[in-house]
Amino acid sequence: MIKALTFTALGGALLLGSGVPATANNYQYHMIVNTVQVTVSCFRGPFSEVIWDRPNAVFIDSLVNAGYTFPEAHAIGERVCRDPSTVDRPDMAVQVMHQIIAQNPPG
Structure with missing residues (x-):
């Protein structure tokens, strides 16, 4: 019983205490398209690989x-x-968005 509680507590501590704040990997940039502001906002996981993005x-x-x-x-x-x-280059995400809008403008 104590082993089960210990493993549960350790698992919870690992999940909750990863050391990475939940908002540290979010970013937001604004741009204007058809007089409407487009907000380029992505969640990036804690890894440099594209996993949870x-x-x-x-x-x-x-x-x-x-x-x-x-x-x-x-x-x-x-x-x-x-x-x-x-990845780790939000300014590049804005450039990709500009390219998409140039190739496929909104309706």
């Missing part, structure tokens, strides 16, 4: 407000946030 809801919503459909906005968000060349 995903667009934040504010990114998807701002793309929908700019004129993209929800499926288009979600696909664009995934493309920008999961691009390996943008």
